[in-house]
Amino acid sequence: MEIKNVTVFGSGLMGAGIVQVSAHAGYNVTMVDVEQDFIDGGMKRISASLKRVLRKKHENKDDADAEFETVFGRIKATTSRKEGAEGADLVVEAITENIDLKQELFKFLDENCPSHAIFASNTSSLPIRDLAKVTGRSDKIGGLHFFNPVPVMRLVEVIKSDDTSDNTHAALMTFGEAVGKKTVSCKDTPGFVVNRLLVPYLIEAVRMLERGDASAEDIDAAMKLGCGYPMGPMGLLDYVGLDTTKFILDGWHEAYPDEDLFAPSKLLDRLVEEGKLGRKSGEGFYNYKK
Ligand code: CAA
Ligand code: NAD
Secondary structure, three states: OOOOEEEEEOOOHHHHHHHHHHHHOOOEEEEEOOOHHHHHHHHHHHHHHHHHHHHHHOOOHHHHHHHHHHHHHOEEEEOOHHHHHOOOOEEEEOOOOOHHHHHHHHHHHHHHOOOOOEEEEOOOOOOHHHHHOOOOOHHHEEEEEEOOOOOOOOEEEEEEOOOOOHHHHHHHHHHHHHOOOEEEEEEOOOOOOHHHHHHHHHHHHHHHHHHOOOOHHHHHHHHHHHHOOOOOHHHHHHHHOHHHHHHHHHHHHHHOOOOHHHOOOHHHHHHHHOOOOEHHHOEOOOEOOO
């Protein structure tokens, strides 16, 4: 099936990035969020990031400006989810990591998208089968797990549940490659490949801080300089969003209560309760307001 029209639900950190790389690859893209303010924020992020990418691509400013206009012109944004659903060949869901919200959206999409449309979730941690089961088209549903920041990170995990058809999986692999990513095919297991390894590491770093074994700055310096990671775990947690990390951890703890690696963290819970969500709120383990 040929994909021309892509609709992305969610204009946050991930949704905006997915919109950007899709439009840059030549797709007509509609971005949907629940409030105009969120859409405005997403459009601003896309504009800044796309300019950054194009400045590097073109020596000549006029060429960069011309491509910016072309790519930006392929993006439409709306708070009407019906408008987003109609005419979509592919829907990429990148809304808040919450199973109830996502299931409600998938049900709506099933009822309002063309029958040929395929759906992919960008979930970090939820089983694709739990989203697919509320629809009547589980063969047309898979996962496209992008990484933050989407325009820079070169990977997309393409998830095939037991119900995802070979055709759908192939179409999602093709789309991942078309938006310039290396695709890795994954089974529908918790956290797929990257987050099954990354999230326990990040949470172990929080526990280390909670025990007072080392400061946030020293934990980050140790992993950057000792392992060559571009960011330390505390900085990366702030970059990903502490709310998103808590959603992931809480979901896994509920599903696997005996697994110590997924146990809740009081410090993470407290920061989220205080609205300290990381870079997006201006404060997390570090303060970004200064
Ligand atoms: N848009 C476009 N370009 C961007 C960008 C953005 N949002 N952010 C950074 N860049 C580009 C810059 O232009 C720069 O390019 P050049 O080197 O060619 O000039 C390059 O990326 C590096 O940027 P900076 O110099 O500003 O900063 P940096 O060197 O510290 O890199 C970073 C920033 C790319 C984010 C880097 O720190 C990094 O790779 N961090 C780790 C990110 C990571 O691990 N992401 C995965 C998170 S986990 C996840 O996503 C899964 C999940 O489900 C939670
Ligand atoms: P975010 O909080 O930055 O953005 C989520 C957006 O979804 C918000 O703008 C919110 O208003 C919107 N939204 C909520 N319900 C909606 C609905 N019903 N319809 C339309 N929009 C709705 O979150 P994010 O970091 O972009 O994460 C989005 C998804 O991507 C989550 O599933 C997350 O687990 C996953 N993810 C996150 C990262 C990361 O590093 N932050 C990386 C990979 C995957």
